[in-house]
Amino acid sequence: MYVVLGANGRAGGEAARALIERGEAVRVVVRRKEQGEKWAMLGAEVAVASIEDADGMGDALKGAQAAFLLNPPPVSGDPYARTEELGVALADAARRARLPKAVVLSSIGAQHVSGTGVIATLNRFEALLDGVAPATAFLRSGYFLETWGEVAGTVTSESVLPSFLDPAQKIPMVSTIDVGRTAATLLGEEWSGKRVVELSGPGDWSAGDVAAAFADVLGRPVAPVLVPAERRAALLADEGVPGEVASALLGMFDGIANGLFVREHSNEQRSGTTSLEAAIRRIVGAAEPAGVA
Structure with missing residues (x-):
């Protein structure tokens, strides 16, 4: 039995799907029973628990041969304090359940204690979960290609790609499809x-490359537009992002611009197979409301 956290999110959902498609027994952990209905229809077992509840999460992890663990993206409050709370509780739960193997979602750049904004929470998350199981793997992912779905509405309506990333700076990016498949492989x-x-992914890409991929898919020019640093906080506030979360997100983009979102080549290196154009074509097919990526 494989246990998957975050099944209703991007990476967790792809990990659960990859395991189910492989014919594995899967238990997804959700906060509310109704969130598990679609997974039950796919044949997964459903456990209801909150990550911060060590007792409930310990029960959800019992009997697992391996589990995919993660720190959910921050939506409110202090992301750093929240990481501390969740990491302590999740580590406690895994030890109570005597979890034999864990794959923990992290990020490229998580080797840095500071200077990377929200990515630095994953540096702490890794420290809290280090040794949580006799076999523990930290899966440091590139920038999710699916994040560009947040600006797909603007791209399709205005033919511009607004971004906090320099259009010329290439960074590691990867589809969450490949994140899920890799997590499933590691679990086995x-x-x-x-x-x-x-x-x-198969290559490193820039916001300019993403704009070109949108242009190819849409059949018309798309211009990448760098949102000035002085406008970013107000833009996130207009989108309803709480101040502490916005500060952590902006710190991430500063870290990327400063060259901290880089691989440590002493670690294992893997590459996904989903091309940039394939990911963008999928995004355009399910365009989300306008925003900034």
Whole structure:
């Protein structure tokens, strides 16, 4: 039995789907029973628990041969304090359940204690979950290609790609499809001790490359537009992002601009197979409301 957290999110959902498609027994952990209905229809077992509830999460992890663990993206409050709370509780739950193997979602750049905004919460998350199972792997992902779905509405209506990323700066990016498939593969591998696996796509890409991919899919020019730093906080506030979360997100983009979103080549390196154009074509097919990526 494989246990998957965050099944209703991007990476967790793809991990659960990859395991189910492989014919594995899967238990998804959700906060509310109704969130698990679609997974039950796919044949998964559903457990209801909150990550911060060590008792409930410990029960959800019992009997698992391996589990996919993560720190959910912050939506309110202090992301750093929230990471501390969740990491302590999740580590406690995994130890109570005697979890034998864990794959923990992290990010490229998580080697830095500071200077990377919200990514720095994953540096702390890794520290809190280090040794949580006899076999523990930290899956450090590149920038999710699916994040560009947040601006797909603007791209399709205005033919511009607004971004906080320099149009010329190439960084590791990867589809969450590949994140899920890689997580499922790691869950099935045998090892002992700690591993750090860094995952990117078939190549590194820039916001300019993303704009070009949108142009190819839409059949018309799309211009990448760098949102000036002085306008970003107000833009996030207009979108309803709370101040502490916005500050952490802006810190991430500062870290990327300063060259901190980079691989540690001493770690294991893996590459996904989903091309940039394939990911953008999928995004355009399910365009979300306008925003900034």
